[in-house]
Amino acid sequence: MLINTVKTLLGGPGTWIQAKNTRETMTITSPLSGESISFPQSETSDVKVAVRAGKAAQQRWEQVPVRERAAIMKKFASLVWKHDERLLDLIQAENGKARSHAFEELSDVAMTAMHYAKVAPGLLESKHVSGVLPILSRAVVHHHPVGVVGIISPWNYPLTLAVSDAIPALLAGNAVVIKPDSKTVMCALAARKLLIDAGLHPDLFQVVTGAGKVIGSSLAAESDFLMFTGSTAVGRKLAEQAGQRLIPFSAELGGKNPLIVLDDAPIARAVKSAVKSVTSNSGQLCISIERIYIEDSVWDRFISAFVSAMKKVKVGATTSWRWDMGPLISPQQLEAVSAHVDDAVKKGATVLCGGKPLPKVSKTAYAPTVLTDVTEEMMVAKEETFGPVVSLFRVRDAEEAIARANDSRYGLNASIWSTSKRGARLAQSIKSGTVNVNDGYIAAWASTSAPMGGMKDSGLGRRHGSEGILKYTEAQTVATSLGHPIQAPAFVTEKTWAKVMKLFIKGKY
Incomplete structure (x- = not known):
């Protein structure tokens, strides 16, 4: 079942993984049927190649209007429903979960894509906010993509956690490089195939595979933002690595x-x-x-x-x-x-x-x-x-x-x-x-x-909601003085200016 489903969806996994510099392979064994399938294993150099290609594609992608990006996600959602039976087969084959639980996962992917396709244009548009002196100044907040988002996803929800965090990252104008857990690679590849079929450039969503200690660390060292779902112990290590580089980090970790x-x-x-x-x-x-x-x-x-x-x-x-x-x-x-x-x-x-x-x-x-x-x-x-x-x-x-x-x-x-x-x-x-x-x-x-998302040892940051897409952006404020700079005019003493500003501030707030 696993092999046939992969062949139907992908035509073979090899060409869909960034692993051109190695002949090493890894093997998935289905907990449902016992079938096995092998796939190429990436090396650290492959991560660098993927990130480099992602950066080049991202520079073009961020120039694409958000509504056009959203149209791709809407088509992706429709393709998820079109191929729902094969995707359910693949989720079950890789993870072993019951079909009703696989449906929860599949529906989450389609729902997330449609939700962010709907709200992204409004959330990402530049917004005018109150300037310090409403008549004499104005301020505009812009949201710029961070660049290449690295995602390290676990095996328990192989489709949802491979692509549902990627969807808002892509809509925000970023590229994504994902390292799925080695036990559940095929769902990530299926997501990539459907995104490309929906119109996404192949370099905007790439898959690298291999041991987390090697490939995961390499991805954390190369990406501009790191999203992780997994254990608290591993999350701490990745947070430390992200902290050393001063890149944003978000994580959903353990729970009891x-x-x-x-x-x-x-x-x-x-x-x-x-x-x-x-x-x-x-x-x-x-x-x-x-x-x-x-x-x-x-x-x-x-x-x-x-x-x-x-x-x-x-x-x-x-x-x-x-x-x-x-x-x-x-x-x-x-x-x-x-x-x-x-x-x-x-x-x-x-x-x-x-x-x-x-x-x-x-x-x-x-x-x-x-x-x-x-x-x-x-x-x-x-x-x-x-x-x-x-x-x-x-x-x-x-x-x-x-x-x-x-x-x-x-x-x-x-x-x-x-x-x-x-x-x-x-x-x-x-x-x-x-x-x-x-x-x-x-x-x-x-x-x-x-x-x-989680409090305490259960994580940092949030997925879903406005936070789930804005975290993949850098907020920028552009403030403009429309006349005189906001400082004391030449004919006003600093003491008098301070009194005027005190009255203004007290009146405004």
Whole structure:
């Protein structure tokens, strides 16, 4: 399936990767079918070639009117829908996720492209703002592209995280060079193919491949802006490298996302959403739920219904729509998830369901897992598991629930279940970049007009919203004095001028 899909979309991956100076190859093995496909591995010199070509193309691209750039993104979105079945096949083949979760990813790409195509002209246009002396001066703010944006994307959302950050960067007038994770290269190549088919110059979106320590570091050393999605540990290193060069850096990093169920929550809806929020993409989602805090008065009702629902999650490893969850992406990820659960059980946690691999489903499948009696010394309590595993905690009231939800070095996503007004009010007390009221993660994630990102160790900067495109620009203010320079005239003393300015400033502000 993987090989056939790649051939259909690309005609072969080799010509789509910037790797002309090497014969070394890497191999992808599908967690769904076990098929393998090889592709060229880039070298540091290839990164330099890609960035150099990107800079040349970018200088022409920034002269193209924003509305013409937007037209390309609109066509790209239509091509995503035109090839949706093949793209769903490819996402599943590379990542292993269920088809419904692959559809979430594909729809996010199309939605992001259409959203920014619509709003980019307005956000990027030069704007007149109030000058210091409205009659005697004026000020205009311009947004210039930064140049070449380097993107390092992970394996968990191989299409979305390859192109959804690139879309606003391209619309802002930049070129993009992306290094996708080595386990999920083909989705990035498919995105490149569709962008080119939509009318984008090939040098404006290039793909380099290889080990992050080598190629990722090289990309950070060459690009004018660095966008990273991945672990906090790697994010710190890349931020340091970007800081040394004084280039802008944005990152969505790890999470240990909480969900709070209060006594006035709609329990049936909360259970349904919580199951999806734990098992979507097999828990390999930066904003998935790994901790649930349940108010004492509804503990029994929630836990009974939730565990029952988790036991009914259908796990499969085919492209059928019937599966609720797919396998984990790799044996290494299976080992990591198993280690968290095994450590918790060894230290006294109780397994209410799951807690084991599912080898009859797939070599890397793991059962949806619910734990209680989790304590602080267990890895699963504080560390990101990145699998279909959730810990349940009983709390006295909303105050304790919020305090415990905030007791984490992470602050990426959260969910709170209560009446809408109360939930929205309490949500502001949760130290998280996005908080969903009566939803697990989709309400915030799919709100492309609103910023999304992490607090604390969960990242820097935002994607989505106006921040998601303006971060790829350099703001420039051009202020003009229309008559006399803004300083004391020759016939006015500095003391008198200061008195006049004091009166003016007090009146203006």
